[in-house]
Amino acid sequence: MTMQTGAAPKFQPGERVRVDSRPALGHCRAPLFIRGQTGTVVTVHGTFRDPERLAYHQPGLPPQNLYKIRFKQTDLWLDYTGSPNDELEVDVYENWLLPATN
Amino acid sequence: MHDHHDHDLTFQADHDTGPASPYEVLEHAIRELLVEKGVLTNAEISEHIDKMATRNETLGAKVTARAWTDPEFKQRYLNDTRAALASMDIDIGDMAEYRVVENTPRIHNVIICTLCSCYPKLLLGYPPSWYKSVTYRSRTVREPRAVLQEFGVELPDGVEVRVHDSTADLRYIVLPMQPEETTDWPAEKLMAKISRDSLIGTSIPT
Structure with a gap:
């Protein structure tokens, strides 16, 4: 799906955000390994129709802001053996993001 | 009988x-x-x-070689991939947006899709079967350095690994570093140095 016109983004690059840890039913684009984790907004990609609704033949509106979120690998995996500077970037829709609490 | x-x-x-x-x-x-x-x-x-x-990595190699030889194109390829590709008569259509992640002496990028098999098909053709395997998808987020080593990628100390999980509406492709000894090569000759895996991040052009 290409970009749509939609609401202004709630979060800005550099902001710390937490991925909601709610359980997901059915089609879900927030992978389990980032749920409940805190990361940093790298890019605001723009707004796109919500694939979690499109998957069920709904229009996916209003469009959701999509963000590139950067996580530290050592935050995601307690037993991570690579460099402490290694990072993982995931595209996450706004309806999965909360302001960071820490 | x-x-x-x-x-x-x-x-x-x-x-x-x-x-x-x-x-x-x-x-x-x-x-x-x-x-x-x-x-x-x-x-x-x-x-x-x-x-x-019949699509393969030829288009990916072509745009990468152009980015290596044309600094102005490279900036556009990194900042407005859709427009840069359009200038080479490559129409990415309305399926997904494309993003380019650049390898540097400090950062090595690798692409995965943990949820399914999102892949820059337009530039690389269909993904190899390992890209779609549960093993690649799950191990590359958790132990990218071990996976890269199995692909033969030895990263020098001080190089950060950055994994990109394409979970949504964007498709990622790596812009590898140009091998030093190829500095003056023409784009056509450079294409031979650019493999499919180097555009996924599981190989480094040498």
Whole structure:
């Protein structure tokens, strides 16, 4: 799906955000390994129709802001053996993001 | 007469064994309707399948070689990939946006899709089967350095690994570093240095 016109983004690059840890039913684009984790907004990609609704033949509106979120690998995996500077970037829709609490 | 075949040794699963899944039945019904209503012809469908199946990393190598040899194009390729590709007559259409992640002496990028198999098909063709495997998808987020090492990628100390999980509407492709000894090479010659895996991040051009 290409970009749509939609609401202004709630979060800005550099902001710390937490991925909601709610359980997901059915089609879900927030992978389990980032749920409940805190990361940093790298890019605001723009707004796109919500694939979690499109998957069920709904229009996916209003469009959701999509963000590139950067996580530290050592935050995601307690037993991570690579460099402490290694990072993982995931595209996450706004309806999965909360302001960071820490 | 004893009719013995070594099926255990030579067996290969048929592509279309077993009953069709509900989605296959649905696809079949829609396809037949489209053809019956004159929206598409079977020849057009077949032609499109062939077009996708014969796509490979040539386009990816071509744009990468251009980015290595043309700094102005490189900036556009990194900042406005759609426009940069359009300037080379590559139309990315309306399926997904494309993003380019640049390897540097400090950062090595690698692309995955943990949820399924999102892949920059337009520039690289269909993904290799390992890209779609559960093993690659799950291990690359968790232990990217071990996976890269198994691909033969030895990263010098001080290089950060940055994994990109394409979970949504964007497709990622790596812009590898140009090997030093190829600095003055023309784009056509450089293309031979650029493999599919180097554009996924599981290889480094040498």
